[in-house]
Amino acid sequence: MKTTPTTLTAALAFILGLTAWVTGPSALRAADEPKGKPEAKKEKPTFDDAAKVFITEIRKLIATDRDAAIKAYIDGARKLAKDYPDEVGPQAMLLEAASIVEEPKVQKEILAGLVQLKNKKFAPIVQRAEGLLKKTEALGKPVNLKFKAVDGREVDLSKLKGKVVLIDFWATWCGPCVAELPNVMKTYEALHSKGFEIVGISLDDDEEKLTSFVKEKKMPWVQYFDGKGWEGKLAKEYAITSIPAMWLVDKKGNLVDMNARAGLDKKVEKYLAAE
Numbered sequence: 001m002k003t004t005p006t007t008l009t010a011a012l013a014f015i016l017g018l019t020a021w022v023t024g025p026s027a028l029r030a031a032d033e034p035k036g037k038p039e040a041k042k043e044k045p046t047f048d049d050a051a052k053v054f055i056t057e058i059r060k061l062i063a064t065d066r067d068a069a070i071k072a073y074i075d076g077a078r079k080l081a082k083d084y085p086d087e088v089g090p091q092a093m094l095l096e097a098a099s100i101v102e103e104p105k106v107q108k109e110i111l112a113g114l115v116q117l118k119n120k121k122f123a124p125i126v127q128r129a130e131g132l133l134k135k136t137e138a139l140g141k142p143v144n145l146k147f148k149a150v151d152g153r154e155v156d157l158s159k160l161k162g163k164v165v166l167i168d169f170w171a172t173w174c175g176p177c178v179a180e181l182p183n184v185m186k187t188y189e190a191l192h193s194k195g196f197e198i199v200g201i202s203l204d205d206d207e208e209k210l211t212s213f214v215k216e217k218k219m220p221w222v223q224y225f226d227g228k229g230w231e232g233k234l235a236k237e238y239a240i241t242s243i244p245a246m247w248l249v250d251k252k253g254n255l256v257d258m259n260a261r262a263g264l265d266k267k268v269e270k271y272l273a274a275e
Contacts, residue, residue, distance in 0.1 A: 073093075107132075185219070
């Protein structure tokens with residue numbers, strides 16, 4: 001399954017940086033310089049060279065202080081973007097930083113900067129940042145979701161007020177999604193009569209496989225399908241980078257939980273009982 005790196009280690013292994021270069025690369029190079037001779041003028045290292053040193057330093061920091069590692073990663077990403085303004089790598093690093101930082105204010109600051117990038121080569125990063133920014137700002141607000149399901153049913157989330165709705169981003173090829181299905185089905189069967197609905201957002205690229213699976217598993221809820229997988233309209237619009245991704249919408253139509261997978265039945269019961 002294709003996913004964007006989401007763990008701190010994977011993110012840092014992906015990118016690159018410059019902490020060691022910024023804090024003193026001369027110490028690393030001293031052994032290679034002739035002794036007793038004037039120090040040669042140092043050239044700015046390439047982006048890739050700076051990155052290799054940074055990865056090593058941050059990996060050490062992760063083992064001892066995760067919070068400090070995240071801060072160093074963000075600071076390094078910002079410095080790198082400043083020093084290598086025409087490189088895609090630093091902007092990708094900032095995007096990755098936004099996905100791992102836990103402070104909403106810092107996350108929004110990073111994303112707000114990325115969406116302002118004008119260079120066309122950064123367009124995929126800008127698009128992803130726009131989706132992430134929209135997602136971070138979505139909690140507590142209505143979700144604008146309107147489409148024709150794969151079976152022809154019309155779906156308009158605004159017309160489901162008064163019900164608790166699970167928006168389930170999934171795919172038939174996703175092992176964890178399929179493994180989670182019995183729990184989702186059990187919750188649906190127990191609480192549907194009390195006002196619980198499900199809207200599936202499929203990241204499949206084969207319509208026949210999707211419809212056959214839905215029929216075989218007797219899944220009664222609607223399914224969005226555009227056949228584009230990770231590049232699908234809703235997957236990109238809501239910056240979905242891993243599945244299953246389960247969102248809960250309360251009876252007022254507001255998004256209240258972006259991690260509904262854990263304890264789904266209890267969460268649904270809670271929002272069904274709310275006024």
